[in-house]
Amino acid sequence: MMNETQKQNPEWEQALQTLAAQKARVMVLGARDVGKTTFAALLANRQLAHGIRTAIVDADVGQSEIGPPTTIGMGLVEVPVPTLHAVVPRGIYFVGSNTPRGRMLETVNGVRAMVAKAQEAGAESVIVDTTGFVTGAAARRLKCAKVEAVRPQFVVAIQRKDELEHILRPMERRNLRLIRLPVPETVMVKSPEMRQQRRVMRFFRYFQDARLHTFALSDIACEGTWFNTGTSLEWNEIHFLQETLRSRVFWAERTTEHLFVITDKVVDERALVIVEETFRVAHVTTAGVHRFVKLLLGLLNAEGDCLAIGILERIDFVNRTITVRTPLRDASGVAILRFGGLNVRPDGKEIGVVKPGEI
Ligand SMILES: Nc1ncnc2c1ncn2[C@@H]1O[C@H](COP(=O)(O)OP(=O)(O)OP(=O)(O)O)[C@@H](O)[C@H]1O
Numbered sequence: 275m276m277n278e279t280q281k282q283n284p285e286w287e288q289a290l291q292t293l294a295a296q297k298a299r300v301m302v303l304g305a306r307d308v309g310k311t312t313f314a315a316l317l318a319n320r321q322l323a324h325g326i327r328t329a330i331v332d333a334d335v336g337q338s339e340i341g342p343p344t345t346i347g348m349g350l351v352e353v354p355v356p357t358l359h360a361v362v363p364r365g366i367y368f369v370g371s372n373t374p375r376g377r378m379l380e381t382v383n384g385v386r387a388m389v390a391k392a393q394e395a396g397a398e399s400v401i402v403d404t405t406g407f408v409t410g411a412a413a414r415r416l417k418c419a420k421v422e423a424v425r426p427q428f429v430v431a432i433q434r435k436d437e438l439e440h441i442l443r444p445m446e447r448r449n450l451r452l453i454r455l456p457v458p459e460t461v462m463v464k465s466p467e468m469r470q471q472r473r474v475m476r477f478f479r480y481f482q483d484a485r486l487h488t489f490a491l492s493d494i495a496c497e498g499t500w501f502n503t504g505t506s507l508e509w510n511e512i513h514f515l516q517e518t519l520r521s522r523v524f525w526a527e528r529t530t531e532h533l534f535v536i537t538d539k540v541v542d543e544r545a546l547v548i549v550e551e552t553f554r555v556a557h558v559t560t561a562g563v564h565r566f567v568k569l570l571l572g573l574l575n576a577e578g579d580c581l582a583i584g585i586l587e588r589i590d591f592v593n594r595t596i597t598v599r600t601p602l603r604d605a606s607g608v609a610i611l612r613f614g615g616l617n618v619r620p621d622g623k624e625i626g627v628v629k630p631g632e633i
């Protein structure tokens with residue numbers, strides 16, 4: 275990141291001066307590589323110099339600066355920071371994916387929760403940095419929902435041409451000030467490989483000193499999955515499933531309407547119809563056991579606060595335990611495991627994606 279003494283683009287400088295003494299909620303919007311994160315850091319430092327207690331909410335789950343990737347992080351800026359990465363996380367919210375696509379509810383809830391947490395921590399000003407997801411109707415809905423959740427007094431919109439206008443125009447009659455800024459010429463573009471590599475590094479560092487914790491399934495709740503949400507089947511029923519699906523069945527549980535089965539291979543569609551009819555359920559979800567291998571989890575306490583993230587290392591289907599690798603030292607406060615949508619090795623390599631509803 276450039277340093278403060280470097281000459282700013284005059285429009286950026288003016289915006290920074292306008293906002294430097296404002297105790298407000300500021301949301302920064304823009305496509306990829308337009309300088310959003312840089313602007314947020316510059317503004318935080320300016321506000322610090324004005325004696326304002328400023329928090330950053332890092333809502334970019336892909337290129338996370340505060341907290342590990344897949345989370346929305348929050349931290350207070352208490353000393354001048356060279357980059358947002360230097361901000362120590364005070365809270366994280368586990369979205370579970372490196373993109374808001376398919377996880378919009380979690381993204382918006384996370385932003386709302388982290389802004390609230392910042393204010394509880396005494397922040398007078400909150401700067402919300404966002405992802406570069408700005409194209410299309412889904413992006414517009416997401417940004418609109420974020421504005422409703424944050425209720426910013428200022429929206430800083432950094433755009434190359436007019437790519438944000440479809441998001442900004444609907445905001446124009448809201449009680450907020452829109453500040454449109456150009457993209458500095460010196461901005462550096464990050465390739466998809468660089469972004470990926472950065473995530474690998476961040477995950478690797480996060481899990482470097484992680485340890486294994488084993489939880490009894492009877493002691494914790496599982497969120498974001500069918501797993502551990504129904505009633506286990508009898509042995510004869512499992513035997514029938516194995517015969518019909520022609521697959522090993524590691525786990526099967528049901529509710530009145532739904533049957534959930536963990537298998538070792540992909541099962542035949544026609545066999546599923548037989549299973550549906552036999553068990554008289556409206557839906558059957560089958561998931562290969564490999565989908566759970568190295569799955570990212572959020573470790574939440576009973577309040578729903580995310581204490582840390584973890585990697586699912588093992589489910590013992592017989593003894594009904596789940597083993598998680600996490601840097602969290604004391605796991606006694608963990609009440610809920612929120613299942614994410616990314617399989618990640620402890621060395622940071624992303625090895626799979628799970629969509630909501632697939633497990
Ligand atoms: N005003 C500026 N002057 C010079 N360089 C800048 C400026 N703003 C950003 N840069 C450089 O451009 C690069 C991209 O900026 P930045 O990461 O802030 O963009 P972003 O919009 O947050 O990107 P992302 O899509 O990854 O979130 C950075 O390396 C940063 O140092």
Ligand SMILES: [Mg+2]
Pocket residue numbers: 310311312334337403404
């Ligand atoms: Mg950024």
